Amino acid sequence: xxxEHVYWICGLFLCVFAVxxxxxxxxxxxxxxxxxxxxFAFTFAFGSYLPYAVTGILVxxxxxxxxxxxxxxxxxxxxxxAQKVVMxxxxxxxxxxxxxxxxxxxxxxxxxxxxxxxxxxxxxxIVALLAAMLMCRETPVDxxxxxxxxxxxxxxxxxxxxxxxxxxxxxxxxxxxxxIAGFVSAIVPTENTFLCVAAYCCGMMIFTAVMGNAxxxxxxxxxxxxxxxxxxxxxxxxAIVGVIGMLSGYCGTLLTPMAxxxxxxxxxxxxxxxxxxxxxxxxxMAAMMIIVNIGLMYxxxx
Amino acid sequence: xxxxxxxxVIVGMVFRINALLVVAVAGYATGxxxxxxxxxxxxxxxKAFATNRYMSLFILVLPVIGLLERNGLRERAEQFIAGIGTxxxxxxxxxxxxxxxxxxxxxxxxxxxxxxxxxxxxPMAEAAAEKQTHGLSEKIREQVKACAAxxxxxxxxxxxxxxxxAGGLLLIKGVLEEKGxxxxxxxxxxxxxxxxxxxxxxxxxxxxxxxxxxxxxGKEGNRHDA
Numbered sequence: 001x002x003x004e005h006v007y008w009i010c011g012l013f014l015c016v017f018a019v020x021x022x023x024x025x026x027x028x029x030x031x032x033x034x035x036x037x038x039x040f041a042f043t044f045a046f047g048s049y050l051p052y053a054v055t056g057i058l059v060x061x062x063x064x065x066x067x068x069x070x071x072x073x074x075x076x077x078x079x080x081x082a083q084k085v086v087m088x089x090x091x092x093x094x095x096x097x098x099x100x101x102x103x104x105x106x107x108x109x110x111x112x113x114x115x116x117x118x119x120x121x122x123x124x125x126i127v128a129l130l131a132a133m134l135m136c137r138e139t140p141v142d143x144x145x146x147x148x149x150x151x152x153x154x155x156x157x158x159x160x161x162x163x164x165x166x167x168x169x170x171x172x173x174x175x176x177x178x179x180i181a182g183f184v185s186a187i188v189p190t191e192n193t194f195l196c197v198a199a200y201c202c203g204m205m206i207f208t209a210v211m212g213n214a215x216x217x218x219x220x221x222x223x224x225x226x227x228x229x230x231x232x233x234x235x236x237x238x239a240i241v242g243v244i245g246m247l248s249g250y251c252g253t254l255l256t257p258m259a260x261x262x263x264x265x266x267x268x269x270x271x272x273x274x275x276x277x278x279x280x281x282x283x284x285m286a287a288m289m290i291i292v293n294i295g296l297m298y299x300x301x302x
Numbered sequence: 303x304x305x306x307x308x309x310x311v312i313v314g315m316v317f318r319i320n321a322l323l324v325v326a327v328a329g330y331a332t333g334x335x336x337x338x339x340x341x342x343x344x345x346x347x348x349k350a351f352a353t354n355r356y357m358s359l360f361i362l363v364l365p366v367i368g369l370l371e372r373n374g375l376r377e378r379a380e381q382f383i384a385g386i387g388t389x390x391x392x393x394x395x396x397x398x399x400x401x402x403x404x405x406x407x408x409x410x411x412x413x414x415x416x417x418x419x420x421x422x423x424x425p426m427a428e429a430a431a432e433k434q435t436h437g438l439s440e441k442i443r444e445q446v447k448a449c450a451a452x453x454x455x456x457x458x459x460x461x462x463x464x465x466x467x468a469g470g471l472l473l474i475k476g477v478l479e480e481k482g483x484x485x486x487x488x489x490x491x492x493x494x495x496x497x498x499x500x501x502x503x504x505x506x507x508x509x510x511x512x513x514x515x516x517x518x519x520g521k522e523g524n525r526h527d528a
Contacts, residue, residue, distance in 0.1 A: 003356065010355070055349070062322075068320070088373075091374060099410050117466060170347070173346060211316070220308055246473075267448070281445065281452045
């Protein structure tokens with residue numbers, strides 16, 4: 001089994017979600033949902049065979065459907081809360097087992113059979129799904145509806161990572177990173193490894209705080225500082241630099257009202273007088289975590 | 303001139319315009335500024351989108367997680383957390399953070415502010431703080447609630463990269479492989495561990511301090527009573 005086959009399966013899942021969306025009359029925007037997931041399914045299943053410009057056009061259409069709010073939530077034939085409580089008493093902690101299958105089988109297949117991590121992950125997800133269906137005596141239709149419920153809740157954000165990767169690719173072609181790296185080297189003595197690491201981690205934190213989104217910041221700051229200075233110039237291990245860079249970005253998420261879902265909405269939910277109370281509580285943690293991240297990157301990545 | 307894309311991303315995000323639109327417009331603007339034709343820009347977007355399909359493989363776990371939720375996963379977690387018998391506000395919040403970090407590391411999103419913090423964790427922490435202080439002032443009550451929201455964020459942010467198909471990890475892989483650096487997902491998971499552990503340790507100290515403060519207020523109150 002290869003990654004390409006995994007993409008076909010993922011395309012199949014999305015195709016099922018699209019069909020269920022199409023017949024979901026409870027969703028006023030069902031045609032939008034169906035079109036969005038079907039196009040996503042198409043890029044998944046045939047992305048390796050379609051001309052890139054065709055995939056690009058599909059991405060633009062999906063961006064328009066998702067970006068202008070043409071997708072919504074529908075009816076997923078969920079169980080009532082009371083029924084779920086009954087189920088939870090019936091299964092007890094066994095309900096966690098299928099969820100545990102995913103990481104355990106992934107590591108097993110990857111380490112013992114040296115299978116590609118993503119292929120291993122896909123197989124474990126299928127194994128876990130079969131286990132859950134057997135254990136709970138549920139049908140593939142239930143699984144499809146439940147999967148679609150979670151995907152609709154994510155909505156347009158489901159394609160954001162891939163679109164950001166595309167932006168990163170364009171930044172690369174336009175040499176945006178090199179220009180930002182030029183600015184940074186005007187301020188930071190680039191021969192000093194520690195200062196480059198600190199500039200990258202702090203840059204991730206600050207840009208994430210400004211944009212409210214660590215993923216968007218990662219595409220920009222890694223192109224500008226992480227890749228040219230920390231990895232290429234000083235020889236940092238790319239995987240370690242990347243992951244600790246992203247975690248430094250999350251320090252910025254702790255600090256910003258721009259990340260409203262995490263910081264402002266909870267303050268409202270908890271009926272706090274000060275809508276910045278959560279950010280204020282988090283600020284000392286963010287300060288300590290950025291120091292930890294800078295230290296870890298400096299000592300682990302070189 | 304090619305920095306127009308960076309400016310568009312920042313301005314778009316600051317004004318809370320839909321992120322898909324912002325990113326797409328920024329991409330086209332950057333490409334045009336660099337003298338690339340619209341057709342070529344579309345093809346570059348299509349190519350990157352197709353090459354980075356693995357970033358969205360989390361879709362494969364959604365049916366199983368959904369099925370488990372249908373059969374009481376969330377309710378079981380609620381019972382589990384409500385059964386934590388510890389007496390202090392700080393302990394409750396830290397234990398929630400620990401459980402949340404483990405589950406998010408497994409790729410499960412049980413938790414979150416509307417589903418767990420508001421109905422469960424904040425009231426439990428408040429009740430415990432009430433006992434510790436013998437009467438909670440409004441100011442301290444606010445602080446306890448804010449700390450409950452913090453537990454969820456810390457666990458979510460610093461735990462999510464322990465999951466092999468985490469969106470963040472796959473984005474890192476995509477961005478760096480585009481630049482010619484091959485990235486192993488397990489290496490990233492392993493190097494996400496120290497930060498996750500550090501967050502737990504620092505949060506433990508923070509919640510310990512909060513507990514001490516609450517206990518001190520309680521003692522002081524008793525002295526006044528006597």
